[in-house]
Amino acid sequence: MRHDHLLTAKQLSRADIEAVLDRASEFAADPAAFRERHPELLLALCFFEPSTRTKMSFETAAKRLGGDIVDMGSVESSSVKKGESLADTVRVIEGYADAIVLRHPKQGAAQLASEYVDVPVVNAGDGAGHHPSQTLLDLYTIRENAGLDDLSIGILGDLKYGRTVHSLAHALTKFDARQHFISPESLKLPRSVRYDLHEAGANVREHESLEDVLPNLDVLYVTRIQRERFPDEEEYRKVAGKYSIDADTLEHARDDLSIMHPLPRVDEIAPELDDTEHATYFSQAHNGVPVRMALLDSLL
Amino acid sequence: MRHDHLLTAKQLSRADIEAVLDRASEFAADPAAFRERHPELLLALCFFEPSTRTKMSFETAAKRLGGDIVDMGSVESSSVKKGESLADTVRVIEGYADAIVLRHPKQGAAQLASEYVDVPVVNAGDGAGHHPSQTLLDLYTIRENAGLDDLSIGILGDLKYGRTVHSLAHALTKFDARQHFISPESLKLPRSVRYDLHEAGANVREHESLEDVLPNLDVLYVTRIQRERFPDEEEYRKVAGKYSIDADTLEHARDDLSIMHPLPRVDEIAPELDDTEHATYFSQAHNGVPVRMALLDSLL
Amino acid sequence: MRHDHLLTAKQLSRADIEAVLDRASEFAADPAAFRERHPELLLALCFFEPSTRTKMSFETAAKRLGGDIVDMGSVESSSVKKGESLADTVRVIEGYADAIVLRHPKQGAAQLASEYVDVPVVNAGDGAGHHPSQTLLDLYTIRENAGLDDLSIGILGDLKYGRTVHSLAHALTKFDARQHFISPESLKLPRSVRYDLHEAGANVREHESLEDVLPNLDVLYVTRIQRERFPDEEEYRKVAGKYSIDADTLEHARDDLSIMHPLPRVDEIAPELDDTEHATYFSQAHNGVPVRMALLDSLL
Structure with missing residues (x-):
């Protein structure tokens, strides 16, 4: 460099x-x-x-x-x-x-x-x-756990406001990665970012539900859905619940799925996963x- | 260790x-x-x-x-x-x-x-x-100034809420120390701590007034009596005044009495004592x- | 020392x-x-x-x-x-x-x-x-840029409240310096400071306008005029405007005039001067x- x-x-x-x-x-x-x-x-x-x-x-x-x-x-x-x-x-x-x-x-x-x-x-x-050094440590963590070649990654949660995610998605276009974006309709990737990724030749798909795509993922990158993005508490709870991860969610995941999160988390990932092989978020921070x-x- | x-x-x-x-x-x-x-x-x-x-x-x-x-x-x-x-x-x-x-x-x-x-x-x-490192530095200070064997120590002030004091008192049960607790009735050692010390074989006595016991002390450990423990200002002043130390208080103290305090102090120890041989509280902090x-x- | x-x-x-x-x-x-x-x-x-x-x-x-x-x-x-x-x-x-x-x-x-x-x-x-280390770095900066001997320095702005300025002025009496103080009437050097400088044998003159004195200066030391010194906004603006420096102000200045400022500045020195040879305030801070x-x- x-x-x-x-x-x-x-x-x-x-x-x-x-x-x-x-x-x-x-x-x-x-x-x-x-x-x-x-x-x-x-x-x-x-x-x-x-x-x-x-x-x-x-x-x-x-x-x-x-x-x-x-x-x-x-x-x-x-x-x-x-x-x-x-x-x-x-x-x-x-x-x-x-x-x-x-x-x-x-x-x-x-x-x-x-x-x-x-x-x-x-x-x-x-x-x-x-926040480029966050992107570099994300890439490092992916490379250590799943490799950056022939990668299948899911990116879940708030894809609209998360700068972490936009930057990572763009960087992944330089590698051989299939990117799956999973979010509620109201927090989808902004048009400009989608266009940007398309221009960079990204291999990208969007989903509303994690279910279909989970079994194929090497890495699941979870982000926080912030309360303040929603007009009322009720609506927030419904969405946040649907995009949080626990042991049940992972029933059909691969054994070597790595779960990442830029931290701090609130309720997006259940603590019961912390001691499983899936939990990569603390070593991600350490990286x-x-x-x-x-x-x-x-x-x- | x-x-x-x-x-x-x-x-x-x-x-x-x-x-x-x-x-x-x-x-x-x-x-x-x-x-x-x-x-x-x-x-x-x-x-x-x-x-x-x-x-x-x-x-x-x-x-x-x-x-x-x-x-x-x-x-x-x-x-x-x-x-x-x-x-x-x-x-x-x-x-x-x-x-x-x-x-x-x-x-x-x-x-x-x-x-x-x-x-x-x-x-x-x-x-x-x-707050165990505070206890260790208290013990170190006592050992440097009076020795931990055949020790006669007075502990004065707020004995009810002071964690420093409970921890020190317990640690002293491992040495050959006579402990005198001096406090107003409302700030006496909690029952559970007294029981705990008793179980550990402590040599302990409680007093309401410093006068009787002072002449025999090697060390006097003073703690702060906090205003917020008292329902009214009047009551606080009366008690705080009675348990503060100045040159007059020490008239019958031994020449080699060490006065300790975990600091910060407010009015518990008069500044006139700072330059006397008794003042051990700053070197205690340095320890x-x-x-x-x-x-x-x-x-x- | x-x-x-x-x-x-x-x-x-x-x-x-x-x-x-x-x-x-x-x-x-x-x-x-x-x-x-x-x-x-x-x-x-x-x-x-x-x-x-x-x-x-x-x-x-x-x-x-x-x-x-x-x-x-x-x-x-x-x-x-x-x-x-x-x-x-x-x-x-x-x-x-x-x-x-x-x-x-x-x-x-x-x-x-x-x-x-x-x-x-x-x-x-x-x-x-x-704030003596500020005075030392001011003197160092003057010495590097104009020398402390046969110095002609203008000190401009709030001369009433600025401790930086009083201290520097006094220190300069130990060197061969002609000091010109330029300020609005309401922010003139306090009597006590003027007396003090006189006692120390200072070569001092006071001015209300920078114009007359500027062409002879080696160094112009600018200070901030604080809004809170003035009873109303209108009055503040008038004064602050008159004692701020830009390219026009410097038309008749010497090419090697050094402009100093203890920083932070607000509007006293126009950014257009930052890249000129006159701007000494950043290297002053670095010193x-x-x-x-x-x-x-x-x-x-």
Whole structure:
């Protein structure tokens, strides 16, 4: 990979992705061997929105490489309150750090930041926009569990608003994957995304029910259906219940089906599945560390 | 010590305690010698409630051992807000860190967390439950100043709600200590704790006034009486005044009496005592570092 | 420099200042050479008020020297809420750290803290009081860009409330500087500060308009005029507009005029100047790192 910034997964070619995943595998196999890899690294964490796993796993990644972080802290404890523009904030912070990880509620924020600074910017979520390191760890997890070739994946839940899903779906068009989208009518893939996938030559089908397609899946990627998307509680419950997964749901699934979820989950996956071979969501979260180590390594 | 987790001081035998205190003494004597002891250590700090000294001293301990921390941040800035369960949060975080320090408002939280993860969990306070590293640093401080054998200790103030006190009292039953509990009637030791101490063979007496017992004490452990325990301000003032300590109070105390306090204090100990030989509460707080270094060292 | 604490820029002689700036230049020239300079350093960051650049640059400075930090966190997440006095808080924290950086809303807070602890205290802002490391980085920036000898500097904006400005003006009396103060009548330098500068032998003039003086300036130091200083919005706009800088304003400025600003800015400097040779405010912020490295180095 030779990029100055990582703003969206779309900027990555298949070769770019494979290079990061290969490097991540090396890091995962023997973390201790890389403890002195980037002793000079100071990574700025600029989170304008709450985050646990993304922030902690970037922090862990930097430290596992021998580096360290400088944390902007919460917006409440920063100069942002005083009306400073994002362009000014990042131009100050580039003087402290070797790279900037940015999460911001506004779409395009990371792009804008990247135009103002000389250090690499990693987009860690820009509102309804992109979150490419999540896509990379999703791909890594799929590759570890089912392989990215001849893959049959189901993506379930809120396909309308989930940026995670759009980004993953697009990245999968670079591999040999059959994608099944399963959602209620009101949360279907947006037209623009469907068109985009079509243009990229995706092998895609849409379903309202998981039943028909489940027996053929290698991977089932579950997302959270948010209460606030529905006008009334009643309607929400009906839909959320229909798209949640438990042991009964999986009766006709393959034994080696991997269930993924970007977390946090609420009721989408029953805890009874946590100790089964299907449950891949915790190791998926853990994969954030080697993948982000590899990502930082490629940008430095 | 051979334990997977540290959940309560009760799980520690006398030998366990002495091993940690001995190691803490070594760390305190020559901190520089251990600066490379655990360069691989990443300690997750998961504080679901505010904390200054516990959190900072665990952070200091990890760093003085050559390690580092990953901080979950405040609940407001984390996924907990999105409704994630504690079991899920710690299962994600165990993928980032080598051990987890957990403070949580709910009793039993650390026990629950420990059932879900493979890395060591240290209970840093679970509501009305336990806070074993506080007990260890209290014991360390007593041992440094008065010795744990043939000890005469007074424990003063709120004995009803103070978890610190219950835990310390129980731990002292493993040593040769005479314990004097001094409190207003309304804040006496709960029956269950008294029973517990009795079962453990404690040498215990209860008093309403400090006067009679003070001249014989090696250590006086003062705790804070909280305003909110009292129905009216008047009543609170009367009681708080009676159980606060100043130079006059100590007229008949032994010259080598050590006064301890878990801090923060409000009005329980007059600042005029801070520069006397009696004042042990600041060094008690400082002892949190070598004791937590020893504790981490024993768990890793 | 041989001081126990850094509480105000006034305590520094010209020789002290030059020693820190010289050392800062060395650090800036080859940061990698000093990566192992203070591996034992743990710096406590005690910020009782929000801060981005001061806090992050102290953190960066400690880490670029091979050290690390322990962060007290926000007041909301600390024992301060429980009513602990500042004297108690810093006496606890001195047991964790090798030096304390303190920002506090009350004037005199750092002075008070320094009377209670044995580790060095650096005042990082005490209300309307002092912020000496800001003054040092301002001096460093002036020296890099225009030199401190035979200097002609304009200081513009809110000269009444800006602690940054008072401190810088006083420090400049130790060098060969002509100082021009430009402000609306209502935000003129306070009498006491003017007297103070006079006593120190300052070469000072006051102006209501930038026009006359601009062509002779080497440096123009701009500060923010805060809305809350004005009784009505109308009045604020008029004044703020008159004391803001854009390309037109600079028509008669020298080509090598350096524009400085302590940041964050709001509308005082038009973004169109950011890419000109005049814009020195971002590198001024970046200079916080080597200057604070030098400062810490001198105190340890």
